[in-house]
Amino acid sequence: MDLFVQTIINGLILGAGYALVAVGLTVIFGTLHIVNFAHGAFFALGAYAVLMLQNLGLNYLVAVPFAVLAVATVGYLVEITIVRRALYDRGEYGSIIITFALAQAIVAATILIMGPDPLPVRSPFGQTAISLFGFFLSAQRVFIAATSVVVLAAFAWWLKYTVRGQQILAVSQNPKGALYSGINVPLIRSLSFVLGVAAAGLAGMLLAPLISAFPTMGDANVIVAFTVVILGGLGSISGAMLGALVIGLSNAFFETYVSVSWTSALGWVLVILVLLFWPQGLMGRTQINRH
């Protein structure tokens, strides 16, 4: 019986981690309608940013906020030079290719600068484990889950109750309409891109103590993020959170009770099943496109 409860705990904690990775992706798609294949590269940038700050002597917890800032700046630079010029209001597959090439460029640059070998990222919670009524919880995972819940709640609140937040929702639904009602659309668009990238970076630096920092660390996590975002409904933040928990729990149960080698196919099978019945995903908006 306690294996069952332990699996639920594993699934929930895993889901919280996935949510953080996925929300960045869904914000960018939701607001900018860009499929960001470079998400994994920014995820890795986050890990390397916190690593570099640690090498300068900063403690992990102090380094995280600064590292998020660093990744956000890189995101802003990319937005101005490439994304703003090439991607807005252009067909989706333009964004697929440019963001994929961007991901390759960032990974190659990381290998050139930081070398190909995995580098440890030390965190105060890195190694310790907590046991609660006999159930095991890795301290770092709990820290990730807690941060994820706090950050996502704050973000959802900010979207709902602040002017900027409302403007982001407006731009995501109808960029032209938002423009005519006086919203500074270019600013909102770069803000959304930077927020999405920063979320990816934050996820990277939180997971780095567990998986250590290496150039291609983003790839596997992005695949999961895509399944989560599609399951939850592209562009819906609450959908991303729900999708993350569903995939987290199903992965945990499938791996524990069914088979390990087919798990990575499970994510996709879930996505395909959901899309057959709810084409817009669990929480997504049905796209009513007036012709």
Add this chain to the structure above:
Amino acid sequence: MTSTSSQALKLQGTGRAGSLGKGVLIVLAAGLILFVGLGLQSTFWLNLAAYTCGFALFALSVNIMLGGVGEVPLGQSMFFGIGAYAPAVMINNFGLPFEFGVLVGMVIAAAAATLIGGVTLRLTGAYFAIVSWGMSGVAMVTVHNIEFTGGALGLFGFSRLAVGPFDLSHPRTYFFVTSIILLLVLILLAHIRSSRFGHALESIRQSRHLAQSLGVNVFRERLKAFVLSAPIAALAGSLCLPFTQIVTPESMSVLRSVDALLAVLIGGTGLLYGPVIGSIIFTVVPQFLNFDANVKVLVFSLLIILIMMVAPGGLHQLIKAAGAALRCMSESRR
């Protein structure tokens, strides 16, 4: 994509000029094949040229969906993998000839496309792209775990890779076979573009609603395009086998589809032989950039970003724009 697609859609047959232009193109292509096939002496370049033809075939199948219907087929590599695995399984597990394996691969790919298309083609845009990526992900895991597809190690050591009398392990023959097949498929696609089916696809790509209101069964035509593209991708997979010498689950990975997408977008989706130009650039150019591997990836990726920013219609659009610029410069000087 851009105005280029209408030029490419010349009204063959109705005007004399149409078919004459095409005839010249075919002769030109045949000449190019002879020149490269006899001109190249080194086995490396002959094999690479043959592989480029195979890869171009795969890029053409991707462009049937991308340029033809306006969808991004990230999962097309699954059909490429089916085309690679079918002959390998036939030769190693059942001792059947390579040609039979290629045909079986194309049939299975077409059948799989009918099933999968029926499901995924109800979706569009990012949803279609990512779900078709998912399909190739599931296929890769399946092939990884099944015994008779050689599991993670894959299948290798093929006794005979030949099409009838033509032994594909001999580089020059390998090049002639793949390039001629590529030319035949190009001719087929040219006919498709100027047929009722091709016009229906073009009308759907430009505006689904308008096409539907003119009596086009949008879902059925898109499915026909998907089922047409699958065996071509499978044929490409089989033709790449003599080069790679081994079939592994990676042949179905999404990275293969993205390579083809890059080639198509560099060459230009509007032009029929755009993907062929893109494939040549994509496989041949990196051979000349011989500095550090990571620097090569960095340079090549930034180059792709630059091209896509300057000319979303691909290099083809750039060449046309340059041509137009030259023309108006010469006019202004007169």
Add this chain to the structure above:
Amino acid sequence: MSALPNIVTATAVEKHYGGVAALKRVDIRIPEGSVYGLIGPNGAGKSTMFDILCGITKPTAGTVKVLGMDVAALPAHTVASKGVGRTFQRTAMFSESTVEENLLFASFSATRHNLFHRILRSRVWRADMDAFREKSADVLAICGLSEHRHQLASALPYGTQRRLAVALTLMTDPKIIFLDEPVAGMNETETADFIALMRRISVGRTIVIVEHDMAAIGALCDEVTVMVDGRAIVTDTPHNALKHPEVVRAYLGAEDE
């Protein structure tokens, strides 16, 4: 007029979007060969009714028969290929192609050749091509587009683009044509040209127009139905319908006695 059989019969049609009732039990009878108008202030449900009549949108309740077909049950492309033509307000044409290519796309349901016919340049394919050349020449002539044949559709002036939209529907040999605000955004000369075109093509065909421009409605329509707030208030000649008290109140606000 009313002796002819009805080509369109919509009975007790309702349409709800979530809680909002866009259409409340609307009945419409359109006699064959007539030029029929559907007018009413914004938000009256004209466009919704229009979409239901030509099979693009499915009603929540009620039945719609066009040319004897239960439009609600059939897929949109089948309805279109069986003689129901339609133009759209915004995407009127294939902007990346030339006028001739636009007509080629529109001839899809009229042509029959498959890929093998095309490759072998068989009789079937040549017959399709000859039929297309003939038909496209006629349609271009009727719509006054002959000299634009090889121009890019996106390069045409607005009025000409609207006429191209009509040409596209004509290629499918429609028995009934639905026009969605055809003269919206046109200047006087373009409107006059368009009305002349309508007169030319309405011979032997039924035409249904949704429009705001009362001059065009007056000039073209034999009969109009005025819709207000999701209900069909009156069906009469344009002249009488506009005098109907409820219509006047709906359009001009309460009459100050």
Add this chain to the structure above:
Amino acid sequence: MRFKILATSVVAASALFCGIPAQAQEPVKFGVVIPLTGPTAGYGKDCRMAADMAVEEMNASGILGGRKIELMYEDEKGTPQDGVAAVQKAMQNGAKAIIAGMNSSITLAESAITKNKVLHVNPGAQADAITNQGSPYLFQINNTSTTNSTIFHKYLIEQMKPKTIAYMGENTEFNKAVLDNLKKMLESTDVKLVEVANFEGTTTDFTSIITRLKAANPEMIYVVDAYPARTAQIWKQIRQQGGFPMEAHATGTVQASAIRPAEGAMEGVVTGDIFIAEGAQGDMAAFIEKFRERNKEEPNKVSLVCYEAVKVIAGAMDKAGTDSDYDKIAETLRGNSWTTPRGTLTFDEKGRAKAPNFYIHVVKGDGVALRDTFNVN
């Protein structure tokens, strides 16, 4: 057929014509095809440092009558078709020998190209299938996975004596060969394999897999993964769930690049390899010292086998007196024993190197400590 005859005669004539006199000046080129980009770029880096060092030594010693050896590096990018393209390019640019082999699938594809055409030495890949193909010019420096596994599994079963084992490995050909070997060896013993988990390369978290293995509370856990970043992650997560009484990791895959990011989580894990820095004497100590001084990094098994590959090829070409008569070179390679940092190396009829001894390691600090030594032959 006509083309074939024409082509070979032209090549033969030119070799004959410029064979002897040009021999002295023209450098001997070796094509080195290793992963320089992608997830296994680390192996490429380790191999390159050692190969460059070996060539510097060879050129200084005036081997091959003073002809300079030149290395041409090509990137196999971690996929079979890129590996094949790289090998063909090296052969095209005049490589007299090909050093290629880290991943078994890629090496198999490459060996099909080099078969009967050029000397091919596979430094790192271990799959038995590579040398089972019977290609006369193909040699393998690293032990096959069967040789290593047999010794290591014998040690685990007879020395550590676990009653139950739980197995966890990445779903690759390397893992399948090791698992099959383990199952075969367990048949004749009463040790039971209670749990087997083959995970996919795209797995991002191992908590639930380890929970499942813990639930079967085995005495020993045996992890098989050749990829450094994931190895570190797995052992950290095992440590967090309280670890297992006995812990072992696959042979030949535990280097500093995995131990360091594990931040001490691999302390005490038993593994093994054909190389160990600790307690090295004679040639091995010299090699390690020279490597540290030249490259400012610790050498590992990958650098050792690449170093040996270059030395063995140069030695064989020198002794056979030719750089293109591959029958003679292959015969020389099989007929003689070669002194390398590991002592003397001999090649069997399948081209497999027989290294004198195999070391059992235990992870200590940032490296591995020697626990036992087995004599292989």
